[in-house]
Structure formats: structure tokens, C-alpha cells
Amino acid sequence: MKELICMVAMVIMSISSIKMNNEVIKESSIQQIENVELGTFFILKNDIKFIYREKDNESLNLVLEYLNNLPVKVKQGIKEIHFEDKKGDVAGVTKGTSIILYDFSAYDTSTQRHILYHEIGHTFANELGRLNKLDFDKYIEVAKKDKSYLSNYSKKKIKENNNYSEDFADAFSMYFRENDVLKRKHKNRYEYLNNLINGGA
Ligand SMILES: [Zn+2]
16 A cells, blocks of 8 residues: 555656656646546445446446345445455455455355455444444453354464454354354354344444
């Protein structure tokens, strides 16, 4: 992200120098800043900005459909969803209110739902944190009580640096995909999440 901001700043600097002598160049450079790359589209739906290319059309429609199945409350922390090309074996990344999905169309539908809901789990946690409505120490305590792990990925993060944010995102995803399994096998996490999602707060 820092590099991107740097690059944008550099482009702006070069525009202000070009601006004085050549209007035409100025216009095409501005277009580059706004679109990041040419051929990038934006749409705004339910206050979420989607950034995609023509080839991402199908992925975009799937994401809109998966989003429709989630309650409004858990989507309030999402401001942007970007579609990008394959990046190693990373399927998605969340930074604050922004989600990046890499090579989304390459996955089967159940994995796609998991990837998207996992990332939304992060934006939901970020939003609750911002509103002081999430006691993460409490979540860790609850997750430990279950004496279980939700995926190899989140298990690794816990073992390596006691990081439970991936576990939270996995639990969130499971809540919407396999609600009964979460309830049966990871009861404490289920109750905690159920209260966050359906509780009065
Ligand atoms: Zn994650």
C-alpha cells in the first residue's frame, strides 16, 4: 500500500510539471491515477465500492450474490472490494475496510464463499474494534475453551504468535456457511459470534 501511495504521489508530481505545457498528456495521466490501470471499473453498491476489470465480471456477480446472503450489520465495515490477479498462494487480504480478492474465479464456489466471508470476518472485527464493541481478549478466552482449531491456517497463526484474528475470521466464515457445525463442534465460539451478530449491540 505504501508503495502504491508513493507511486500515486510521483504521478501527481509529474502531472503538475506536465500540466503547464501539455493539456492532452495531463488528461491521460489523470485517468491513470483514477483507474490505477486502464480498463479498471468502479461500481458502488450498498455503500461498497467494487474495483474490477472486465474479466472479473463473473467474479463480481458471484461476490454480489454471496454478499446478499449476509446481514447488513456484518457488512458495515466494508468500504472497498478489489479484484486482482493471482498473487502467489494468497487468496485474499484485508486492510482496515478494504478487501482484496486474488484470482477469485480460480476457486470453486464453496471455497469462494469461505474466502469472501473470512475476509469480511476481518472487516467486521475491525469495525467492531473501531466502535469499541469487541473485547478480543474475551474472544481468545472463548476460543480456547472450545479446545479446537478451525483450519490449519488459523492453527498455525495461533501456534506461531498467539494470533487469534485468523481464528476469528474462520469462525465468522463458518457461522455463515456451516452454522450447525460451528454450533455443534465449537460451541463457545458459536455463542460468542451469535451474540455479536444477532445481539442487541
Ligand atoms: Zn485472514
